[in-house]
Amino acid sequence: MRILGIETSCDETGIAIYDDEKGLLANQLYSQVKLHADYGGVVPELASRDHIRKTIPLIQAALQEANLTSKDIDGVAYTAGPGLIGALLVGASIGRSLAYAWNVPAVAVHHMEGHLLAPMLEDNPPEFPFVALLVSGGHTQLISVTGIGEYKLLGESIDDAAGEAFDKTAKLLGLDYPGGARLSKLAEQGHSERFTFPRPMTDRPGLDFSFSGLKTFSANTIRQNQNEQGQQDEQTRSDIARAFEDALVDTLIIKSRRALEQTGFNRLVIAGGVSANKTLRTKLAKMMEQRHGQVFYPRIEFCTDNGAMIAYAGMIHFKRNETVDLAINVKPRWPLSES
Template identity: 45%
Template sequence: MLVLGIETSCDETAAAVVRDGRTILSSIISSQIRLHRPYGGVVPELASREHLEKIEQVVSTALSEASISLEEVDAIAVTQGPGLVGALLVGVSYAKALSFGLNIPLIGVNHIEGHVFSVVFDNPKIVFPTLALIVSGGHTNIFFVPESGRYRLVSRTRDDAAGEAFDKVAKMLGLGYPGGPIIERIAQDGDAKAVRFTKAKISDGRPDLSFSGLKTAVAKYMKENAIDPVGGGHATQELCDLAASFQASVVDALVSTLERLALELTPRSLIVAGGVACNLKLQDESRKMADSLGIPVYFPSKHLSTDNAAMIAAAGYFHLSSGRVSDENITADVTLRLQNDGITEPTGAGKRPRYRV
C-alpha cells in the first residue's frame, strides 16, 4: 500500500511516499531556515506563505522520485496538529482536496506521534512497551507506549521546549539560527564542566522538565562575567565553554528524567526522537543510560529527526491498517494531543475549538 505523507506544521514543507509503513520511496523536504534566519526564529505568516508557494512542487517531486503517479496513491496522511495554524491549514487543505478528488482515504496525524514513528525505518522492530522522549523546538514530552498507537504522557516541559532553549541561548551568544547545531558545533571546543548550572527542581515532585531557568542562568552568567556575544568574529573560549556547559545541562536533564521513568515503568526499549535527537551528546548519553539498563534505544536517522513527511505517512499507514481514517470534517488543530492512557484522539471533528477549512 502506498501512502502519500504531507507535513506543514512549522517551517518545513515536506512530502513523502511510503510503502506499507516501512519503506521510503521518496522523502522531499523544503526547508525555510534561510527565510527565518534574519528574525532569529520562525515567523508564522512568512511560513504559511512559503508553504502555499512550495507545497504543489514538493508533492510533485515526491511522486516523481517515487516513480509513481498520483492515481497510484492508496491513501493520504497529513499533519493535523499541533503546530502553527496557518502552516497546518495549508497542508490539511491540500490533502483534503487530493483525497476528495482521488476518492481515497485521508488520515489526520498527530505531529508528535509522527516523531514516534520516525524510528521505524532504520531500526529493528520496536520492542514494547517503550518509553519515548520526543524533544524538538516545539515539544519536549516523554510518553509511555505500551503498544503501537497507545500513549500515556508521563513527563513534559513546564515552560520552554529543549530545542527552543537551544535557539534562545544561541541568540544570546550571538550564534544565529537555528541554535541547536551551532551550539553543538562550538561546544566541541569547550569544557562542559567550566560552568555549573543548577538543575531545575519541580516543586510537586513530578518527573517534569524546565529549561526557562537555565536560559536565565546563561544570561546572568554572561552579564556577571562581562561576556560579549560572538558578533562578527569567532567564538571565544569562554563562549565555547559556556555553550558546552549549557548543552551538558540540557542533556543531563533529559537523560536523567528518562532514566528515572525507565526505572519506574520498566520499559523494554527507549525511543529518542525529534529535532534535538540529532544532538550527538544526547545520543551518546542516552546510549550509555540504555546500556546500563540493558535495553535498546532507538533514534531516527538524521534526515528523519527534523520534521518530515515519511514519519507522517508511517503513522498514517498504522491508523489506516487499524481501520481509523478521517472524515470530511477534519480540521487543523493546534491543540491536538496524544491521549493519556488511550489511543490517539479521533482525527475528525471534536469538542475543542478547531480551525476549519
C-alpha cells in the same frame, strides 16, 4: 498499498510516499530556515505562504521520484496538529482535497505521533512497550508507549521546550538562527570544568521539565563574563555553551532514567529535532548499556520534521480504518493522549 504523507506544521515542508511492502519510496523536504533567519525565529504568516508555494511542487517531485502517478496512491495522510494553525491548514487543505479528487481515504496524523513512530522506519525498529522521549523546539515529553494509540503522558516541560532553550541560549551567545545546532558545535570546543550549570527539577520527584531557569542562568553567566565592550572571548563562549548543553542533556537523561524505572520498561525511543544532538545520543547510549537496555533513534534526516514519519503513521491508521470525513479540521493544540 501506498500512502502520500504531507507535513506542514511549522517551517519545513515534507512530502513522502510510503509502501507497506517496499518501505519508503520517496522523500522530499524543503526547509524555510533562510526565510526566517533574518527575523531570528519562525514568522507564522511567512511560513504559511511558503507552504502554499512549495507543497504541490514537492508532491509532484515525490511522485516523480517514486516513478508513480496519482492513480498509484491509496491514501493521503497529513499533519493535523499540533503546530502553527496557518501552516497546518495548508497541508490539511491540500491533503484532504487531493484525497477527494483521487477518490482515496484521508488520514489526519498527530505530529508528535509521527516523531514517536519515526524509528519504526529503521531496519531495527523498537518493539512495544517502550518509553519515548520526544524533544523538539516545541515539545519536551516523556511518554509511556504500550502500542499504537496507547500513549500515556508521564512528564513534560512546564515552560520552554528543550529545543527552544537551545535556540534562545544560542541567541544570547550571538549565534545565528536556528542556533541549537550551532551551540552544540560551539560546545565541542568548550571545557566542562569551567562552569557548572544547574540541572533543573532533578532534585525533586516527578518527570516534568523546566528549562526557562536554565536559560536565565545562561544569560547571567554570559553577562558576568563579558568585557567592557559587552563581549566574550571565543573560549568563554565555548565553555558556556558546553556547560549549558551538559546541563540540559543531563536533565533529560536523569528524567528518562526515572521514567524507565517507573514503568519497568527497558527500551527507550528518542525522537524530535533535539534527538540529533551528539552528546545526548552518546550519554543515553551509555546509560542504556549500563541498564542492559536498548535505545532507538530515527536517522538524522528524520529527527526534524519530515513527510516520511507522517506517511508511515498514516499507513498505520489507514490499516486501522481511522480515516477522516470531508471536513478539514486542524488542532494547533492537541494532546498526544487524545490522538
